[in-house]
Amino acid sequence: MLDAAVLDRYPQADCRAIQALLEEKCREDRHKIVVLDDDPTGVQTVHDVSVYTDWSYESIKKGFEEDNKLFYILTNSRGFTVEQTTRAHLEIGENVARVSEETGIDYVIVSRGDSTLRGHYPLETELLARVEEKHRGKPVDGEIICPYFKEGGRFTIDNVHYVKYGEQLVPAGETEFAGDRTFGYHASDLREYVEEKTGGRYKAEDVASVSVEELRGADYAGITEKLIGLHDFGKLVVNAADACDLKVFCIALYNAMGQGKRFMFRTAAGFVKEFGAVSERPLLSRSQMVGDSRGTGGIIVVGSHTKKTTSQLEALKQVPGIEFIEFNSDLVLDEDKFREEVEAVIRREEELLGRGVTVAVYTKRKLLSLDNDSPEAALVRSVKISDAVQSLVGRLKVTPAFVVAKGGITSSDVGTKALQVKKATVLGQIRPGIPVWKTGEESRFPGIPYIIFPGNVGEVDTLKEAVGILMGSPR
Structure with missing residues (x-):
């Protein structure tokens, strides 16, 4: 357990300059961001974007035709059985790939999951990667894991994911959410969480990570190098104590994508906002x-x-x-x-x-x-x-x-x-x-x-x- 004051102890970055660079990188990138939301709460950081409640070819094509950088597809898969989510994600993967091929618009898929780590992981991203690999004829290079969600009090520090209770940060594996009857887990260190959830197919020591220190230092070259080094669906954990950390990461991410690297994403809502360079908006009246x-x-x-x-x-x-x-x-x-x-x-x-x-x-x-x-x-x-x-x-x-x-x-x-x-x-x-x-x-x-x-x-x-x-x- 940590005192929440630790969040304020990192050096502050020039977030305005970082945001401006992120917006530039986002505009230059030609990928459509398709966000699969396993329940409707994943739009909790964005505004003026569309949410489609089915994943038909027609709905996905409309999403691709929008001017917006990103759109959401509500899957509600957190309420699905394994069989149901398997069918749904294979169908989604096929429809997205088909629309991409027909329109000539490239894409990336973000699997927006729970910020307290519940859901069909790693099943969903593995299914999506399988379909993408079938259509492209080569492996997806890496999977980005980032459950940061400041609005809900979810932070990742030194690879441990925390849930904020009052003025304390409690390791996620020690919270009520880890005891979920369907999606329970034990590990709070996200590298160990990956090993736990993949049944040991991916070892904790093989999971790469980007630290808060690297992000606050705006080490774009170093972070880009880590991303480029991923291969064969290797895993990378993104630490984050503030939204600006993710802005820095996404700039490096766009650099790596610009060099042809392909990634799958399992993230919470905080990541989507920064990946799409969505602007701030005051709370609604x-x-x-x-x-x-x-x-x-x-x-x-x-x-x-x-x-x-x-x-x-x-x-x-x-x-x-x-x-x-x-x-x-x-x-x-x-x-x-x-x-x-x-x-x-x-x-x-x-x-x-x-x-x-x-x-x-x-x-x-x-x-x-x-x-x-x-x-x-x-x-x-x-x-x-x-x-x-x-x-x-x-x-x-x-x-x-x-x-x-x-x-x-x-x-x-x-x-x-x-x-x-x-x-x-x-x-x-x-x-x-x-x-x-x-x-x-x-x-x-x-x-x-x-x-x-x-x-x-x-x-x-x-x-x-x-x-x-x-x-x-x-x-």
């Missing part, structure tokens, strides 16, 4: 999100079971004018009672929303635990509950003023199934690390703000603050 008043209330759905979410939900209860409904998710074990519970909650929601009352619906706070449970069974049950939760929005006959979804799987299902979004525009962030979509014309409720609130982001009062902004309440 209510007027930028909520248009003309519909006279209806907004709806908040809470599915995440993290301790952080539960404490944020308790703080939200201090906001006046919100009605709270507990959805008895434990009834998932009884199909008839579960269906009746869904119907009852929807009736109550519609009554309140129609009267202009904002509603917060939340699942049981204690995760259902069964004897002799398996990770696959737990995942299937979780998906069933999430499907019911999204229906609490998707079956509404009243258009809400706004929708907030708390939790990765919950927010994906609400966006794609309940709101039926095919393409959304990322407006920006309502609070640090909390993105806002503007729903497309094809969606169930066109043009409303959809706030995607990750389960593991923010302080105790952050959900309360975000909802207060949406409701026009003084903070």
Whole structure:
């Protein structure tokens, strides 16, 4: 464990000059950046970019035809089984390669995963690399691993990945996230994490890394040399204590790509912003999100079971004018009672929303635990509950003023199934690390703000603050 003050002990760089150089390198580079997001929270650092909620040839071609440097494809693969994510990533890889060949536009794929290291790694990047290698006839040179995400308090120092709790940096392997039933792990040192997750196929001592010291020293030549030295899908860990560290790394990365080196990426949201040289934007105001008043209330759905979410939900209860409904998710074990519970909650929601009352619906706070449970069974049950939760929005006959979804799987299902979004525009962030979509014309409720609130982001009062902004309440 480290004192968070360590983050301020590194020498400061001239970030403005570095940003200007990064923007120049990004403009000169001709690759389209295709970001695969394993849940909708990955757009939490960008703005004015498109998110496609399917990976059809047609959607990917539209993304390639955009003027923007990058676009997102929402896969929601963190909620997939191994078989499902295998099929999806092989199909995505083939469609991206096909569009690239037909348009003559080169590409790189960024696999945007969880900043606390949960997800189908290394499966997803290995599948994508396999397809790319098949089409190009030569190996992908390296894989870049960078889970830095400052807005969520995720930093990598001396190759150890940390999660910030208060004024302490806790090694990721010692947090609740490492105990995830489906995607758990032990190692906090990312070199050891690679060895653990690859079953020893890649040894920790063979994983290269770029230190914060090298980045603060703007050692472009040295970092570029390390990147050029990668071969046969070799791994490289990027340390980062601040966004400027990633700006320096991405300049070196563009240098290496300019020499023909090809890479795959497993990163958190912080990397995507810098790789695409996305500009800073202030946090969104209510007027930028909520248009003309519909006279209806907004709806908040809470599915995440993290301790952080539960404490944020308790703080939200201090906001006046919100009605709270507990959805008895434990009834998932009884199909008839579960269906009746869904119907009852929807009736109550519609009554309140129609009267202009904002509603917060939340699942049981204690995760259902069964004897002799398996990770696959737990995942299937979780998906069933999430499907019911999204229906609490998707079956509404009243258009809400706004929708907030708390939790990765919950927010994906609400966006794609309940709101039926095919393409959304990322407006920006309502609070640090909390993105806002503007729903497309094809969606169930066109043009409303959809706030995607990750389960593991923010302080105790952050959900309360975000909802207060949406409701026009003084903070």
